[in-house]
Amino acid sequence: MEKKDHIISILVHNKPDVLARVAGTLGGKGYNIDSLCVNTTTQNDISKIVMTTSGSQSTITRIENQLQRLVDVISVDDLTNVESIHREMVLVRLNLTAENSEAVKNAVDMNKWKVIVSGDTYVIIEITGDKRQVDFSLARLEPLGITDITRTGLVALTLED
Amino acid sequence: MKLKGTEIFLKALEEEKVDIIFGYPGGAVLDLYDQLYQSNLRHILVRHEQGAVHAADGYARATGKVGVCLVTSGPGATNTVTGIATANMDSIPLVVFTGQVPTGLIGNDAFQECDITGITRPCTKHNFLVRNIEELASTIKEAFHIARSGRPGPVLVDLPKNVMAAQYDYDPANVKIRNQEAIYKPAPKKMANVLDMLNAAKKPLIMTGGGVILGKASDELTLLARKYEIPVTGTLMGLGSFPGTDPLWLGMLGMHGTYYANMAVSHCDFMLAVGVRFDDRVTGSIETFASNAKIVHIDIDPSSINKNVTIDLPIIGDTKATLKDILRFLEEHHYTQDAGSRAEWLRELAEWREKVPLSYCQNGEVIKPQYVIEKLQKLTKGDVLITTDVGQHQMWTAQFFNFDRPNTFVSSGGLGTMGFGLPAAIGVKCAFPDRQVVAIAGDGSIQMNIQELATAAQYNIAVKVVLLNNEFLGMPRQWQEMFYNKRYSHTDMTYAPDFVKLAEAFGVIGLRATKPAEVETVLEQGLAADKPVLMDFRISREECVYPMVHPGGSITQMTLGSREMIN
Numbered sequence: 188m189e190k191k192d193h194i195i196s197i198l199v200h201n202k203p204d205v206l207a208r209v210a211g212t213l214g215g216k217g218y219n220i221d222s223l224c225v226n227t228t229t230q231n232d233i234s235k236i237v238m239t240t241s242g243s244q245s246t247i248t249r250i251e252n253q254l255q256r257l258v259d260v261i262s263v264d265d266l267t268n269v270e271s272i273h274r275e276m277v278l279v280r281l282n283l284t285a286e287n288s289e290a291v292k293n294a295v296d297m298n299k300w301k302v303i304v305s306g307d308t309y310v311i312i313e314i315t316g317d318k319r320q321v322d323f324s325l326a327r328l329e330p331l332g333i334t335d336i337t338r339t340g341l342v343a344l345t346l347e348d
Numbered sequence: 349m350k351l352k353g354t355e356i357f358l359k360a361l362e363e364e365k366v367d368i369i370f371g372y373p374g375g376a377v378l379d380l381y382d383q384l385y386q387s388n389l390r391h392i393l394v395r396h397e398q399g400a401v402h403a404a405d406g407y408a409r410a411t412g413k414v415g416v417c418l419v420t421s422g423p424g425a426t427n428t429v430t431g432i433a434t435a436n437m438d439s440i441p442l443v444v445f446t447g448q449v450p451t452g453l454i455g456n457d458a459f460q461e462c463d464i465t466g467i468t469r470p471c472t473k474h475n476f477l478v479r480n481i482e483e484l485a486s487t488i489k490e491a492f493h494i495a496r497s498g499r500p501g502p503v504l505v506d507l508p509k510n511v512m513a514a515q516y517d518y519d520p521a522n523v524k525i526r527n528q529e530a531i532y533k534p535a536p537k538k539m540a541n542v543l544d545m546l547n548a549a550k551k552p553l554i555m556t557g558g559g560v561i562l563g564k565a566s567d568e569l570t571l572l573a574r575k576y577e578i579p580v581t582g583t584l585m586g587l588g589s590f591p592g593t594d595p596l597w598l599g600m601l602g603m604h605g606t607y608y609a610n611m612a613v614s615h616c617d618f619m620l621a622v623g624v625r626f627d628d629r630v631t632g633s634i635e636t637f638a639s640n641a642k643i644v645h646i647d648i649d650p651s652s653i654n655k656n657v658t659i660d661l662p663i664i665g666d667t668k669a670t671l672k673d674i675l676r677f678l679e680e681h682h683y684t685q686d687a688g689s690r691a692e693w694l695r696e697l698a699e700w701r702e703k704v705p706l707s708y709c710q711n712g713e714v715i716k717p718q719y720v721i722e723k724l725q726k727l728t729k730g731d732v733l734i735t736t737d738v739g740q741h742q743m744w745t746a747q748f749f750n751f752d753r754p755n756t757f758v759s760s761g762g763l764g765t766m767g768f769g770l771p772a773a774i775g776v777k778c779a780f781p782d783r784q785v786v787a788i789a790g791d792g793s794i795q796m797n798i799q800e801l802a803t804a805a806q807y808n809i810a811v812k813v814v815l816l817n818n819e820f821l822g823m824p825r826q827w828q829e830m831f832y833n834k835r836y837s838h839t840d841m842t843y844a845p846d847f848v849k850l851a852e853a854f855g856v857i858g859l860r861a862t863k864p865a866e867v868e869t870v871l872e873q874g875l876a877a878d879k880p881v882l883m884d885f886r887i888s889r890e891e892c893v894y895p896m897v898h899p900g901g902s903i904t905q906m907t908l909g910s911r912e913m914i915n
Contacts, residue, residue, distance in 0.1 A: 207466070211470055245654065249655065252653075255650065256651055258473070
């Protein structure tokens with residue numbers, strides 16, 4: 188069966204170990220987590236975990252069922268075929284030198300990247316977008332001399348309840 | 349009223365109607381044991397923590413209630429892991445209390461500290477570390493609720509020493525819990541689908557599993573099968589959920605299933621699978637499993653559906669409630685089986701049964717294990733609770749003992765834990781002191797938890813061990829015979845203790861039979877004793893369990909054994 192990327196949104200009770208339980212359930216059964224994002228919701232005692240994973244539809248159903256068995260899991264939703272928006276953020280640090288500083292400045296202006304902080308020898312840029320947009324920006328930044336990046340997992344929100 | 353943590357613990361157990369715990373003291377739980385000193389709660393001191401969990405497990409399987417253990421931190425806790433994993437695989441409700449070092453020391457590599465909630469996360473239904481006294485009572489209540497609700501399972505509660513020494517207000521009326529599990533109610537449309545499929549079926553078959561026993565649905569399943577003349581096969585965990593002496597019973601299916609049960613599975617055109625999870629030992633190759641059948645699968649756990657076998661009609665729900673709904677629906681819609689096609693199907697099954705019955709040949713001067721099991725059934729008239737270890741003796745028991753009632757066959761199915769039988773029998777006997785309780789064991793398995801003979805002797809828990817002693821790790825040896833060119837690599841157990849003397853050293857009666865003629869006398873003597881007994885039956889060394897489906901092969905491809913077996 189066709190393997191596809193899936194975005195799974197999981198509401199959990201904000202209890203100790205809940206992330207370990209969710210991650211362990213997938214890892215222990217041989218499924219991969221490609222990206223992960225966790226934080227509390229508007230209710231402090233409930234957290235939302237958004238993760239991306241890949242597999243055939245039957246694999247994804249199995250993952251959903253296994254997660255649903257966990258006592259601290261409230262709900263599991265596959266957002267892949269639901270109208271929803273997706274965002275990732277990446278912070279990129281570039282090394283500034285006499286040779287590249289002009290090129291970096293031009294690229295930042297042209298691409299409307301957001302400079303968070305800059306110094307004599309470095310600049311940190313924030314890029315937000317869906318996975319494709321973030322990948323695209325990173326490819327453009329690559330030749331300018333990236334020294335480090337930190338990329339969040341994907342977050343997703345459905346248009347309607 | 350302010351109570352100490354240890355007092356709250358005992359009161360919370362009282363609220364849950366716990367009448368017995370199996371345990372072993374140690375540093376981190378000495379406050380609790382001090383509280384037990386002045387309590388009426390029955391405590392059985394085992395000789396190894398693994399034994400405590402298996403005993404609680406046996407108690408739970410035989411009674412349907414939650415089994416309870418109490419052990420200390422560190423090695424006490426890690427020794428419970430095999431027992432917990434055993435219960436988890438077979439969905440047995442347990443609450444395991446482990447001691448823990450004081451909260452201030454957690455993470456410091458303190459003496460006898462281990463992260464037991466981390467270790468047991470993948471093999472419990474859920475677990476808790478009680479971080480403060482405020483949550484002690486509600487955590488215990490929630491642990492019992494989780495263990496017994498939905499698909500049952502083991503729950504571990506880790507109790508730091510300082511939490512148990514702290515004080516807090518306790519009023520059972522104020523203890524609240526969350527997580528009421530969803531109750532599934534099958535859609536009426538599904539009942540109509542079942543009716544349509546049954547109407548279309550010429551060769552229907554019921555496959556019953558552990559979920560029927562856990563769901564207390566044996567009466568409904570038996571009624572359904574008998575009323576509409578549907579033959580029944582079962583998994584190892586399902587033994588006893590349908591009467592083993594009923595003519596509709598085909599015996600166990602799968603790797604060591606009967607020829608006729610496996611043929612029935614392959615030829616049926618409709619299968620009602622109730623409370624099963626289609627384990628690989630049951631299905632053999634998935635592609636050929638029940639390939640002619642429309643399959644209805646009833647299970648309380650959605651994750652069991654379509655996990656291994658593709659299901660035509662899944663019904664997620666409690667087995668008892670769902671079978672009641674089906675019975676009611678069939679009656680309301682005046683379902684009757686087509687007498688002609690049903691008779692034809694039953695005749696076909698009878699032919700297979702006649703062609704290759706379960707059989708063995710007791711001749712000569714060497715005891716055959718099947719003979720011992722048949723004699724045991726005859727002498728007890730089947731009125732006995734049986735536990736087993738894991739291996740050949742377990743399969744012979746499953747094949748040759750006809751279990752007529754649920755909760756009478758106690759065995760580690762999913763995990764296949766050697767050393768389970770004796771401690772489990774102790775738990776069963778504690779629950780039913782007036783019933784005959786027999787642990788059927790192998791010489792390999794019995795040595796894994798033989799220390800529990802001391803527990804049986806101390807409390808005079810009169811379990812009877814039937815040791816089928818072939819001086820081999822019999823099942824691996826059988827595989828070596830069949831698949832490894834008889835290279836018996838490290839399966840020869842000839843070096844073993846004198847089990848009779850060993851039993852006597854523990855304060856248990858030791859008996860031995862070396863010839864077929866002695867079997868009945870030894871059994872009679874052992875069963876009649878009001879003390880624990882170990883009966884050492886020296887059996888045929890290289891007897892194999894037949895039929896046998898080759899691992900991964902179709903369940904119709906069975907090795908049926910030597911010529912003399914096939915009459």
